[in-house]
């Protein structure tokens with residue numbers, strides 16, 4: 169490109185940078201002024217509010233004044249927060265204000281127009297011209313989607329056509345153009361290469377400067393109520409959905425806020441890893457929850473098996489068969505639950521005693537009798553509301569009786585002065601006629617306080633025994649022929665046993681929550697508009713059905729890579745879409761497949777794809793690096809020595825090195841080994857870890873899902889270690905976490921999962937045991 173073009177572009181960058189500086193200065197001042205203003209109205213408000221409370225007689229008038237003041241405070245706070253947001257956006261632009269330029273000519277116009285695209289829009293000072301267009305603006309779609317010539321783009325007013333005459337890409341660092349060229353592609357590989365060649369960071373970066381065409385389709389899809397993204401490892405699924413959230417927030421500013429979006433992420437480490445992407449785009453983070461956290465909140469007091477526990481359990485040979493679990497997690501099982509609840513009569517309902525101080529307070533039979541008094545025709549959920557009302561009224565009546573009991577008298581005697589003072593509430597001693605009246609008052613108040621637990625129990629439906637109800641259901645559900653009666657009975661016994669110990673196997677979680685919600689008419693949250701599920705291959709069908717039930721108004725975006733399914737058979741994307749459309753009741757489903765893998769070097773991706781029977785469909789991105797190495801050792805000692813040597817070597821060259829193992833126990837063993845050898849900066853991560861430090865991280869593969877590291881050392885890919893049938897998925901997932909370098913270690917003969925084709929893509933080094 170001609171030099172003067174570059175100079176012209178640099179001059180423009182300089183000008184925009186100057187504008188940003190000016191606007192930063194002006195906005196900083198405005199923020200300070202606004203802050204002062206907020207403080208002043210707040211002060212005024214609190215003074216007025218307190219004066220009015222004590223001195224002004226005309227309460228109505230004082231209330232309306234306070235209300236006015238309160239509104240002033242909230243308006244002032246809001247303007248301050250808008251200004252702060254503007255300031256953050258301006259600061260984000262500083263140094264690298266834009267990354268793209270398009271020249272377009274609309275039909276009927278005789279001159280083309282030049283637009284620059286960046287992470288947010290910027291206007292000139294007098295607000296007459298856009299210096300930068302936000303990457304999410306309708307016209308910016310042309311930059312990502314269009315090749316030169318006639319192009320269409322969507323606007324709120326419908327499809328528009330224009331002619332794309334030029335597309336130019338920039339890399340701008342610290343206000344200087346370091347790279348710039350014209351291209352006809354979506355985004356030139358050169359810029360992408362530079363972005364991908366960097367060392368790994370503790371946080372994921374936004375990819376707006378280099379979004380690829382298929383990723384753009386995911387980001388800008390506003391029509392589908394179910395968007396299924398099936399993408400190979402490292403294809404940018406996670407990146408695409410985060411930019412999608414930013415896009416949705418921008419386009420539905422008035423109807424959608426970040427609190428109405430929830431992302432189910434695979435683990436806490438992942439939540440931390442992605443937490444900076446939205447803020448870097450000037451947006452607030454959506455809500456994030458792990459499946460474990462979601463379930464935990466719904467089963468208080470019960471320890472529910474986690475996905476991680478389950479991975480570990482399933483590695484044991486005695487747990488090789490999953491037919492029972494597969495049935496319990498199937499669509500038909502959930503349908504049976506719905507039918508069961510529909511047909512349920514009062515005699516089927518399992519009531520439970522509500523106890524207080526070790527004694528029955530409301531007996532199950534009594535609750536059942538109250539329930540029976542309700543009209544037969546009333547809907548079950550309404551009946552429950554009525555029943556609760558009855559119980560609460562009865563509770564209120566019984567407070568008086570309880571107040572006369574010994575336990576109240578005893579407790580009253582033991583209260584200290586402060587506690588007694590609290591118990592008086594607004595009253596003082598002077599308010600009582602005599603001591604008896606005072607005592608009766610305090611007893612009632614105390615009894616009422618203590619009996620609040622009963623009110624909570626009523627509110628939380630503790631008078632229904634859902635575990636017993638589910639148990640009953642298990643006894644009468646029709647079981648497929650592939651499961652023997654004995655197997656089924658063993659499972660039921662195991663369920664009962666676990667409940668005794670306040671534990672629950674993960675497979676029962678979705679059916680139980682569903683059963684409970686359907687009977688009690690609770691558990692649904694209608695305020696969520698979007699649900700995103702990452703690593704969907706880890707979710708059972710039953711769980712997805714439950715999530716649809718729990719978020720009935722939400723549109724679903726579901727991401728997965730069936731190749732990375734640990735412990736699950738592969739499924740064709742189209743089959744999956746069909747199945748999911750039914751399960752999630754989708755009317756406008758859409759499937760987008762991502763086949764290009766960006767994360768790893770060509771050498772690593774080529775190896776990883778060779779592991780898979782249908783790996784040919786994966787396209788590796790051209791970014792070269794070292795050939796992956798396989799080190800085969802035939803003794804524990806040699807193997808441990810190599811682990812140590814390789815760790816030190818990798819740690820020397822890279823900022824983050826992950827040693828990936830099959831399970832937590834192995835990770836802990838390796839940590840001990842390296843620790844004894846005084847290797848510095850090593851971190852053992854478990855399922856409670858929530859931060860990703862730099863250095864050498866040792867973790868089981870299921871915790872590394874969704875993450876990436878500069879270098880990966882797979883600790884043991886021997887046949888002896890990987891005995892399960894799904895070892896291909898495991899090695900594939902391990903390999904595809906590595907960005908720049910991959911080393912596989914095998915203690916003994918190598919697992920068959922590394923087939924001949926994959927083997928040819930490795931540098932293999934054998935070392936026979938040292939006889940000395």
Ligand SMILES: Nc1ncnc2c1ncn2[C@@H]1O[C@H](COP(=O)(O)OP(=O)(O)OP(=O)(O)O)[C@@H](O)[C@H]1O
Pocket residue numbers: 360363364373375378379380383399400401402403404405406407408729766767873874875876904
């Ligand atoms: N268009 C892009 N521009 C720049 N970097 C990209 C792009 N797409 C993906 N990447 C990078 O590739 C890596 C993998 O992306 P991401 O983690 O989103 O993939 P994924 O499909 O979710 O992977 P996995 O399923 O293996 O966890 C990340 O470092 C991401 O920043």
